[in-house]
Amino acid sequence: GIQVEQSPPDLILQEGANSTLRCNFSDSVNNLQWFHQNPWGQLINLFYIPSGTKQNGRLSATTVATERYSLLYISSSQTTDSGVYFCAAYNTDKLIFGTGTRLQVFP
Amino acid sequence: DAGITQSPRYKITETGRQVTLMCHQTWSHSYMFWYRQDLGHGLRLIYYSAAADITDKGEVPDGYVVSRSKTENFPLTLESATRSQTSVYFCASSAGGTGELFFGEGSRLTVL
Numbered sequence: 115g116i117q118v119e120q121s122p123p124d125l126i127l128q129e130g131a132n133s134t135l136r137c138n139f140s141d142s143v144n145n146l147q148w149f150h151q152n153p154w155g156q157l158i159n160l161f162y163i164p165s166g167t168k169q170n171g172r173l174s175a176t177t178v179a180t181e182r183y184s185l186l187y188i189s190s191s192q193t194t195d196s197g198v199y200f201c202a203a204y205n206t207d208k209l210i211f212g213t214g215t216r217l218q219v220f221p
Numbered sequence: 222d223a224g225i226t227q228s229p230r231y232k233i234t235e236t237g238r239q240v241t242l243m244c245h246q247t248w249s250h251s252y253m254f255w256y257r258q259d260l261g262h263g264l265r266l267i268y269y270s271a272a273a274d275i276t277d278k279g280e281v282p283d284g285y286v287v288s289r290s291k292t293e294n295f296p297l298t299l300e301s302a303t304r305s306q307t308s309v310y311f312c313a314s315s316a317g318g319t320g321e322l323f324f325g326e327g328s329r330l331t332v333l
Binding site: 115144145147149155156157159162200202204206208209210211212213214 | 318
């Protein structure tokens with residue numbers, strides 16, 4: 115089945131820094147989502163992005179489906195951005211998750 | 222707007238007991254999913270359902286049973302709980318097979 119790999123596995127930033135998280139997938143996908151799991155365990159939808167670029171405030175995402183990767187950009191990071199970021203790729207009608215990038219933002 | 226709700230949120234049980242985790246969504250989404258989340262394994266799909274009375278296995282279905290008699294409900298049953306089933310369980314739903322997925326708040330299950 116499809117493999118979804120995320121990098122880096124861990125990221126430590128100071129408030130105000132920018133970062134780029136990467137998601138590679140091994141096969142063609144129907145769609146892709148990014149999620150943020152906050153320290154309380156909630157999974158929050160960030161982007162639903164089959165291709166192209168989307169922006170939402172300080173976050174943006176780009177998916178290049180033909181090259182099998184997606185990027186999540188976080189600008190001017192804040193402590194509330196801490197948590198784990200997951201990408202998940204659709205293979206037929208199932209969503210397969212990567213193992214996540216754990217982000218810690220310190221003041 | 223209740224969205225998708227799970228119950229119970231926390232459950233402690235003993236090995237060998239039957240446990241049912243409930244999931245209810247108010248969006249009339251056709252697809253519903255059960256994932257488990259464990260340290261070192263991320264989120265893994267247990268079962269999913271494309272519509273009422275249609276269910277399919279995911280990556281880790283062994284030891285679990287699901288049913289979907291109504292579109293809005295998708296209960297997950299552990300018929301004889303084992304310690305390896307200690308985990309956080311997430312229910313999710315989407316309007317279509319590749320539609321945006323929305324998660325419930327999770328159910329933390331501990332099997333002693």
